[in-house]
Structure formats: structure tokens, C-alpha cells
Amino acid sequence: MTRPLSDDEIARLRFLEDTRTKRWTTAVRTFIRQRPLGAAGGAIIIGMILVAALADVIAPYDPQASDFAAALQAPGAGHLLGTDSFGRDILSRIIYGARTALLVGFTSSLVGSTIGLIFGVMSAYFGGKIEQVIERLMDILISFPLIVIAIAVVAALGPGTGNVIVAITFPVIPRVARVVRSSALSVVSMPYIESARSVGAGAVRIMFRHIVPNVFAAYLIMLTAFLGQAILLEASLSFLGLGVAEPVPAWGLMLRGAGMQFLERAPWLAISPGIAISLAVFGFNLFGDSLRDALDPRLRTA
Amino acid sequence: MQRYVFRRLLLMIPTLIGVAVLTFVIMRLVPGDVVALRYAGAPVPQEIIDQERRALGLDKPIHEQFIDWMGDLARFDLGTSLWTGQPVVDEVKLRVGLTLELAVLAALLGIALAIPLGVMAAVKQDTWIDYAIRVFSIGGIAMPSFWIGILLILLLLTTFQWSPPLTFTPFLEDPLANLSQLIWPALTVGYRYSAVAMRMTRSAVLEVLREDYVRTARAKGVKETRVIVGHALRNSLLPVVTVISLEFAFLIGGLVVTEQVFNLNGLGRLLVLAVEQRDYTLVQALVVLMAGVFVVVNFLVDMFYVVLDPRIRYS
Numbered sequence: 001m002t003r004p005l006s007d008d009e010i011a012r013l014r015f016l017e018d019t020r021t022k023r024w025t026t027a028v029r030t031f032i033r034q035r036p037l038g039a040a041g042g043a044i045i046i047g048m049i050l051v052a053a054l055a056d057v058i059a060p061y062d063p064q065a066s067d068f069a070a071a072l073q074a075p076g077a078g079h080l081l082g083t084d085s086f087g088r089d090i091l092s093r094i095i096y097g098a099r100t101a102l103l104v105g106f107t108s109s110l111v112g113s114t115i116g117l118i119f120g121v122m123s124a125y126f127g128g129k130i131e132q133v134i135e136r137l138m139d140i141l142i143s144f145p146l147i148v149i150a151i152a153v154v155a156a157l158g159p160g161t162g163n164v165i166v167a168i169t170f171p172v173i174p175r176v177a178r179v180v181r182s183s184a185l186s187v188v189s190m191p192y193i194e195s196a197r198s199v200g201a202g203a204v205r206i207m208f209r210h211i212v213p214n215v216f217a218a219y220l221i222m223l224t225a226f227l228g229q230a231i232l233l234e235a236s237l238s239f240l241g242l243g244v245a246e247p248v249p250a251w252g253l254m255l256r257g258a259g260m261q262f263l264e265r266a267p268w269l270a271i272s273p274g275i276a277i278s279l280a281v282f283g284f285n286l287f288g289d290s291l292r293d294a295l296d297p298r299l300r301t302a
Numbered sequence: 303m304q305r306y307v308f309r310r311l312l313l314m315i316p317t318l319i320g321v322a323v324l325t326f327v328i329m330r331l332v333p334g335d336v337v338a339l340r341y342a343g344a345p346v347p348q349e350i351i352d353q354e355r356r357a358l359g360l361d362k363p364i365h366e367q368f369i370d371w372m373g374d375l376a377r378f379d380l381g382t383s384l385w386t387g388q389p390v391v392d393e394v395k396l397r398v399g400l401t402l403e404l405a406v407l408a409a410l411l412g413i414a415l416a417i418p419l420g421v422m423a424a425v426k427q428d429t430w431i432d433y434a435i436r437v438f439s440i441g442g443i444a445m446p447s448f449w450i451g452i453l454l455i456l457l458l459l460t461t462f463q464w465s466p467p468l469t470f471t472p473f474l475e476d477p478l479a480n481l482s483q484l485i486w487p488a489l490t491v492g493y494r495y496s497a498v499a500m501r502m503t504r505s506a507v508l509e510v511l512r513e514d515y516v517r518t519a520r521a522k523g524v525k526e527t528r529v530i531v532g533h534a535l536r537n538s539l540l541p542v543v544t545v546i547s548l549e550f551a552f553l554i555g556g557l558v559v560t561e562q563v564f565n566l567n568g569l570g571r572l573l574v575l576a577v578e579q580r581d582y583t584l585v586q587a588l589v590v591l592m593a594g595v596f597v598v599v600n601f602l603v604d605m606f607y608v609v610l611d612p613r614i615r616y617s
Contacts, residue, residue, distance in 0.1 A: 037433075136313070139600060140320040143593035182544060225443075232446055236559050239448050240574055255449060267456055274449035282444035289440070292505070 038290020044283025052098040061089035063096040063249040096249040104234040109226035112172025120180030142174040183218040224288025228281035321593040381583040390587040401568035407488035412495030420503025442497025451563035487564040491556040502545040506538030547603040
């Protein structure tokens with residue numbers, strides 16, 4: 001076979017020759033070029049991380065300092081996004097709120113999805129008794145309205161950011177496990193699993209070397225989806241008064257605080273925190289969506 | 303198959319018991335009880351507190367309390383609200399209609415939006431139609447439903463001077479007034495519900511469109527609409543149905559916050575209130591009730607899988 005290599009094949013061979021760092025940069029560059037929407041999502045995420053990290057530097061006011069003389073000011077020169085009923089600067093509270101959102105979002109979705117992945121793969125691979133036990137456990141967990149687990153945990157452990165994280169981890173687990181299991185079920189019946197087993201590969205090896213990589217796209221899309229979802233859940237809980245407690249700056253709490261009461265008089269209270277939540281979740285979802293399209297080779301347009 | 307259905311029906315019982323146990327445990331981890339909360343800060347002699355605890359059965363050992371409660375459940379007696387003293391059944395009866403109607407309306411609106419739009423986005427992949435539908439669906443996922451609700455109210459307030467009525471009109475009393483009241487919260491919840499299902503429909507259809515049998519169908523001259531509906535959609539419904547059923551849990555969450563925003567006195571609002579007041583019996587009853595609905599839905603979805611995909615055989 002001496003046919004000339006196509007440009008595509010040459011590019012792929014070059015790619016393999018590259019060092020690890022260079023491969024990463026190439027991959028990122030390709031991602032940005034081929035998935036502009038995903039890159040936009042990534043930019044939002046990076047922006048949000050920067051805002052959270054540099055909050056001390058860029059926030060114009062102390063997010064917790066109340067100034068009743070300046071209460072309920074409309075957006076203007078002094079306070080760019082206005083002030084709430086305590087006279088606290090809304091822009092500063094939104095900037096610091098990014099910290100709360102990122103902390104809760106990352107921790108709870110990563111822990112929850114990973115536990116879900118393990119359960120889902122084990123359930124699909126072992127079948128029988130183990131599957132029964134895991135599925136019943138997931139049934140029980142999934143039958144729980146999220147809000148009850150959340151309130152119960154928060155009430156039992158006391159209010160605070162850490163307990164909201166635990167509360168949000170629980171509902172993530174069974175949902176990831178379900179989706180991972182349903183895609184692992186089709187992997188388990190593949191011939192390569194049978195051949196791996198016939199050459200004597202153990203259960204752990206088959207699960208981690210053969211099943212996990214093949215359901216990783218499902219895991220990753222669920223993880224990125226739940227990143228946004230966890231931020232949303234935290235906001236909902238805080239909005240109901242069952243999440244992050246005052247005076248910690250959190251976006252959902254800001255909407256609860258004054259948004260409803262002063263809707264007619266001070267609509268700006270209800271606008272900017274909502275935009276912050278939506279933008280953050282939007283960024284994570286956009287990124288996750290494109291990452292999925294880029295990662296799943298079967299979906300790649302030739 | 304019949305044996306499988308029967309076994310699954312039987313398996314619902316341990317699930318429901320598991321839910322009951324977990325609820326009970328979590329609720330009892332909470333420091334303080336309804337009596338302590340009721341007299342918090344008030345100088346009430348210990349005797350009266352003890353007396354009230356005895357009346358409510360809170361003085362018994364925890365396992366006895368649990369057995370009592372399970373016994374009542376088995377007789378479909380949901381107990382008495384610790385806070386109001388009313389039977390839980392009455393509290394639920396007052397509000398279940400509203401929540402159920404809202405849930406059904408929201409789910410129907412959501413599914414009616416999701417499937418056609420999801421299929422359209424997949425068929426027109428990477429065109430402006432696809433992008434528009436994806437932005438619409440991602441918007442639904444990104445915006446918290448309580449915020450959509452707040453914005454809707456703000457909009458209705460400024461354009462029509464409409465604000466959520468203080469009292470609820472039942473459907474049978476005045477269907478039009480009832481619908482005009484519930485359509486906004488239903489849209490709020492349904493939009494989010496549709497967004498997730500739409501996303502899943504799109505990616506599932508995309509996956510199936512690349513299968514050999516779709517190419518075969520096209521090659522043998524099957525009409526494109528039939529290829530899409532009969533081959534692609536039908537084979538991609540499995541994950542879509544899974545997501546739709548999983549989303550019921552979020553639907554309930556959406557209902558809870560939306561009821562709060564639109565000032566609707568439904569089950570979600572009752573639940574939040576009950577937990578705030580540590581009304582053990584009310585919370586436990588509501589949770590088991592909602593869990594029961596989920597367990598039944600999960601069962602129906604599993605049965606539906608067999609209809610959708612004949613390759614799946616339960617034995």
C-alpha cells in the first residue's frame with residue numbers, strides 16, 4: 001500500500017509526534033476553531049473563575065457592609081448595579097457570589113457524578129444481586145424530592161455552605177448512575193467485553209479499562225451538565241431560604257432578599273443576580289455541550 | 303414478562319419502605335423537635351413540654367415511633383399534623399388538586415415543545431435553526447425557574463397590571479379563570495422541563511441518524527419524514543424517555559419554587575412550611591406520597607422500554 005497520505009492523516013501523525021503540552025495546545029486550538037460556542041462557554045467559565053479569584057481586588061465595596069442611608073438606590077454612578085434594602089452594593093455582592101456558586105457547583109457535581117459513575121458501571125457489569133441492590137438504592141435516592149434531603153441535611157448539620165454542598169451531592173448520584181448504567185448496558189454486551197473476559201481480564205480491569213472509557217462521554221456530559229445544575233440548585237435552595245445563609249453573598253439569596261418584596265419599586269434587585277446565575281449556568285452548559293460533541297467520535301462530522 | 307411485571311410490582315414495596323426509613327432517619331437527625339421549637343425562648347415549665355411530647359408520642363423510643371408510623375401508613379393513615387393538629391390527609395386534600403394540575407400542565411407543555419424542536423435541531427444540525435433551538439433550550443436550563451417566574455410577573459405587572467391573585471380558583475368552578483391563573487406558573491416550570499428533554503432528543507436523534515439502518519432506509523427510498531419519525535425518532539426515544547422520567551424529580555422542585563413565586567398554596571409550599579416547622583408527620587407523609595408517585599413512574603417507564611425497544615427482554 002503506497003497511496004499518498006491525506007492532509008488529515010498527516011495532521012494526525014504530526015499530532016502523535018508532539019509532546020504532551022503541544023498536544024494539549026493543539027487540542028484546545030482545534031476546539032476553539034471548530035466549536036466557537038463551546039469556546040464562548042469556556043470563556044465565560046474562565047471569566048467567572050477570574051472574577052471569583054480577584055474578588056478582593058475588583059469589588060468596589062465590601063459585600064457585607066450595609067449603609068442604610070444608601071438603601072434601594074437605583075443603578076447609577078456610585079453603585080453601578082444599585083443597592084439592596086440594606087444599602088449593600090449589588091455589584092460587589094454579585095462578584096463575591098461567584099465564589100459561593102463555583103465552590104458549591106464544582107465540589108458537589110464532581111463528587112456526586114463520580115460516585116454515580118462507579119455505581120452505574122458496577123450495576124451494568126455485575127448484574128444479578130449487585131445490580132438489584134444498587135438499583136434499589138438508586139430508586140430510593142431518586143424517589144426523594146431534592147428539597148427534602150437538602151433541608152434535612154441543612155437542618156441537621158446547621159446552615160452553611162458546606163452543608164449545601166452535601167445536600168446537592170445526593171440528588172446528583174442516582175441521576176448520573178442511571179444515565180451511565182443505560183449506556184454501560186450496551187457496552188457490556190459488546191464483543192470486546194466478551195473477548196476481554198475470555199483472555200482472563202478481571203472485573204476491575206474490564207470495568208475501568210473497557211467500560212469506563214466507553215461511558216466516559218456520558219459521565220462527562222452529565223458532570224458538566226450538573227456543574228451548571230448544581231449552581232442552579234444552590235440558587236433555588238438559597239431562594240427558598242434553605243441554602244446559603246445571610247450574610248454570605250449568594251445569587252439566589254439576593255433574589256430572595258428583596259427581589260419579591262420590592263419588585264415594583266426596585267426591579268433591578270431582581271434582574272442582575274438572575275443574569276449572573278443564568279450566565280454562569282449558560283457558560284457551563286455551552287461548554288459541556290460542545291465538549292460532548294468534540295469527545296464522542298461517533299458524533300464527529302466526517 | 304408477566305412474572306417480571308409482578309416482581310417489579312413487589313419490589314416497589316421495599317423501595318417505599320426504604321424511602322420511609324430514610325425520611326424518618328433524616329428527620330430525626332434534626333436537633334430539636336416541634337415542641338421545643340414551639341416554645342423556643344418562652345419560659346415554659348418543663349412539665350408542660352414533657353406533657354405535650356407525651357401527647358404527640360415524641361417521648362417513646364425512636365423505634366417505637368417508627369413502628370407506630372409504619373403501622374399507620376400500612377392502613378393508609380397519614381397521621382395528624384403536629385403543628386396544626388389537623389389530619390394530614392385533610393391538609394393534602396386541600397392542595398393536591400392545584401399541584402397535580404400544575405404538574406400535568408407543565409409536563410404537557412414541556413413535552414409538546416421538546417420532542418418536535420429536538421428532532422428539528424438534530425435534522426438541521428449546524429444550521430441557524432439548530433443554533434436557535436439550542437440557545438432556546440440552553441436558556442431554559444440556565445435560567446432558574448423562580449427567576450423566569452419573577453421576570454414573568456414583572457412583565458405582566460408592567461404591561462397588564464396583572465399580579466398573582468391571592469386566592470386560587472379551582473378548575474371546576476371557573477375553568478377560564480383557573481387556566482389564566484395557572485398558565486404562567488405552568489409555562490415557567492414547563493419551559494425548563496422542555497429544555498432538558500429537547501437537549502436529549504437532539505443528541506439521541508443525532509446519534510441514531512448515523513446508524514447503518516438509517517442509511518439503509520434512505521437507500522431503499524423510504525420517505526425522509528418516515529425515516530425521521532419511524533426510524534430515527536423511534537430508536538432515540540429510549541434515552542429521551544429516561545430523561546423525561548428523571549426530570550419529574552426536577553419538576554417537583556420547580557413546582558416548589560414556582561408555587562412560592564406565584565403565591566400558590568400547593569403541596570410544595572406545604573412541604574417547605576412543614577420542614578421549617580419541624581412537623582415530622584406532615585413532612586414524612588408528603589415525602590412518602592411524592593416518593594410513591596416517582597416509584598410508580600419509574601415502574602411505568604421500565605415497562606415502556608419494552609414497548610419502545612423489542613431488543614430489551616425482561617425475564
